[in-house]
Amino acid sequence: MAGPSEAVGKALKSLDLDGHILPPSPAPSTPTNGRKYALATELVYTEANDQYNASSMPIYQSATFKGGPGQEYDYTRSGNPTRTHLERHLAKIMNANRALVAGSGMGALDVITRVLKPGDEVVTGDDLYGGTNRLLTYLKTNGGIIVHHVDTTNMTAVKEILSEKTTMVLLETPTNPLIKVVDITGISAAAHAANPKAIVAVDNTMLSPYLQNPLDLGADVVYESGTKYLSGHHDVMAGVIGVNDTALADKFYFMINSTGCGLAPFDSWLLLRGIKTLAVRMEKQQTSANAIAEYLEEHGFKVRYPGLKSHPQYKLHWSQARGAGAVLSFETGSIALSERIVESTKLFGISVSFGCVNSLISMPCRMSHASIDPATRKERALPEDIIRLCIGIEDLDDLKDDLAQALVRAGAVRLTESGFTALPAEETEGQTGLTTQVVDEP
Ligand SMILES: Cc1ncc(COP(=O)(O)O)c(C=O)c1O
Numbered sequence: 001m002a003g004p005s006e007a008v009g010k011a012l013k014s015l016d017l018d019g020h021i022l023p024p025s026p027a028p029s030t031p032t033n034g035r036k037y038a039l040a041t042e043l044v045y046t047e048a049n050d051q052y053n054a055s056s057m058p059i060y061q062s063a064t065f066k067g068g069p070g071q072e073y074d075y076t077r078s079g080n081p082t083r084t085h086l087e088r089h090l091a092k093i094m095n096a097n098r099a100l101v102a103g104s105g106m107g108a109l110d111v112i113t114r115v116l117k118p119g120d121e122v123v124t125g126d127d128l129y130g131g132t133n134r135l136l137t138y139l140k141t142n143g144g145i146i147v148h149h150v151d152t153t154n155m156t157a158v159k160e161i162l163s164e165k166t167t168m169v170l171l172e173t174p175t176n177p178l179i180k181v182v183d184i185t186g187i188s189a190a191a192h193a194a195n196p197k198a199i200v201a202v203d204n205t206m207l208s209p210y211l212q213n214p215l216d217l218g219a220d221v222v223y224e225s226g227t228k229y230l231s232g233h234h235d236v237m238a239g240v241i242g243v244n245d246t247a248l249a250d251k252f253y254f255m256i257n258s259t260g261c262g263l264a265p266f267d268s269w270l271l272l273r274g275i276k277t278l279a280v281r282m283e284k285q286q287t288s289a290n291a292i293a294e295y296l297e298e299h300g301f302k303v304r305y306p307g308l309k310s311h312p313q314y315k316l317h318w319s320q321a322r323g324a325g326a327v328l329s330f331e332t333g334s335i336a337l338s339e340r341i342v343e344s345t346k347l348f349g350i351s352v353s354f355g356c357v358n359s360l361i362s363m364p365c366r367m368s369h370a371s372i373d374p375a376t377r378k379e380r381a382l383p384e385d386i387i388r389l390c391i392g393i394e395d396l397d398d399l400k401d402d403l404a405q406a407l408v409r410a411g412a413v414r415l416t417e418s419g420f421t422a423l424p425a426e427e428t429e430g431q432t433g434l435t436t437q438v439v440d441e442p
C-alpha cells in the first residue's frame with residue numbers, strides 16, 4: 001500500500017506545470033495615464049526629494065512642525081512629508097489624480113462612507129468582506145442609510161435596484177471569499193445613468209493596482225486594504241483611497257484631518273517599502289495560485305479562482321484585470337472535513353488576511369466573515385465549509401505537498417493509481433479523517 005509521500009509524489013509528478021501560460025491580458029508593462037515607465041518600474045521609482053538626497057524617503061517621526069501660518073506642514077494629523085510622499089506615489093500607480101491614506105482598509109471605507117447622509121441609498125454586493133458588511137449594517141441601523149445587497153454579477157438585478165436615489169455603489173471584485181467577478185464598467189455606467197451624481201466605489205483589495213485599475217473602468221473611487229498586497233508582509237495596517245474628482249478628494253481629506261485617521265509616518269514608510277516589491281511578489285504569488293487552483297480542480301475539487309477557465313466570469317475578469325491574484329476558495333461538502341484540512345496543513349498558516357509573502361488557510365465563516373450572522377450567510381449562499389487559500393511566495397512544490405498531505409490526512413481524498421481524487425459529496429459527511437490507506441512517517 002502506498003504511504004503518503006509516495007502517493008503525493010505520484011500525484012505531483014502527474015501534473016505538468018511546464019508551459020503553463022496565464023490567459024491573455026493587457027500587458028501590465030504598458031505605461032498609462034501619463035506614467036513615464038512600465039508599472040513594475042514606477043513601483044520602485046520614487047524621488048525622496050529631501051535635503052540629503054536620501055535614497056529611501058525618511059520617516060518624519062514628528063507630530064509638529066515649527067514655523068508660522070502658511071507653511072506646508074504644521075501637525076501630522078493634517079499632513080506629514082512621509083505620508084504625502086506615499087500618497088503621491090500611490091496616486092501614480094493607482095492612476096488617480098489624488099490618493100489619500102488611512103490607518104486601515106476599514107478606516108478608508110469609513111472616510112468614503114462619511115459623505116453619505118441619512119436617507120441616502122447604497123447598492124452593494126451580496127458577497128462582501130465581513131468587516132465591510134459590518135460597517136454597512138451599522139450605517140443602516142444607526143445612520144439612516146438604506147443599504148441594498150444584490151448579486152452584483154447579475155446585471156438585470158443591479159439595474160432593477162439602481163435609481164435616481166442611489167447615492168453610492170460599493171463593489172468588490174473579485175469578491176471575498178466567493179471570488180465572484182463584477183462588471184466594473186457596466187455597473188459604473190448603469191449607476192451614472194440612474195443618477196449622474198452617484199459615487200461608484202470599488203474595493204480593489206483582492207488584486208491591488210498592479211492587476212486592476214477601477215478608475216480607468218469608470219469608477220469614481222478606488223480603495224483598498226494596504227494591509228494586504230501593497231504592504232505584503234503582515235506588518236502594517238493601512239488603507240488607501242484613489243480619486244480623480246478634486247471636490248471629492250477634498251471631502252475625503254477633510255474627513256481624514258477631522259477624524260484623525262491618517263496613516264502614521266512609520267506605517268507610511270513601511271507601505272512605501274512594501275510597494276517596491278509588489279510586482280515581483282504578485283507575479284510569483286499568482287503564478288503559484290494558478291498552479292494550485294488547477295491542481296485542486298484536477299483532483300476533483302470545485303475551485304473558485306478567476307484564472308481557471310471554469311470560472312463563470314472568466315472572460316469578464318480578463319477584460320478588466322491583468323491577473324487573477326493569489327486568493328482562491330473551494331468547498332469540501334462537510335464543515336468537519338474542512339476543519340480537519342485547515343488544521344492538517346503545516347506550511348499554510350491558519351490566519352485571516354491575505355496578500356502577504358506567507359501562504360495562509362482559513363475558514364471564512366469562522367474567521368474573516370464570522371461577523372455576518374449565520375442566517376444572513378445562509379440567505380446569501382455563503383457555504384459554511386468554504387476554505388480560503390491565500391498563496392505566498394514559498395516554493396510551489398512545497399505548497400502542493402503540504403496541501404496534498406493535509407487532504408490525505410483529513411480524509412478528504414481517495415488514493416488512486418495516479419495519485420488521489422476528491423471524495424464524492426455523499427461520502428464526505430461521515431468521514432472522520434485518516435481513513436485513507438495512509439501510514440504516518442516514522
Ligand atoms: C476585501 C477587503 N476589503 C477591506 C478590508 C479591510 O481592510 P483592513 O483590515 O486593512 O481594515 C479587508 C480585510 O480586512 C478585505 O478583505
Ligand SMILES: N[C@@H](CCSC[C@H](N)C(=O)O)C(=O)O
Binds near residue numbers: 129351352354367
Ligand atoms: N477580527 C477581524 C477579522 C479580520 S479579517 C481580515 C481580512 N479582511 C480577511 O478577509 O481575512 C474582524 O472582525 O474584522
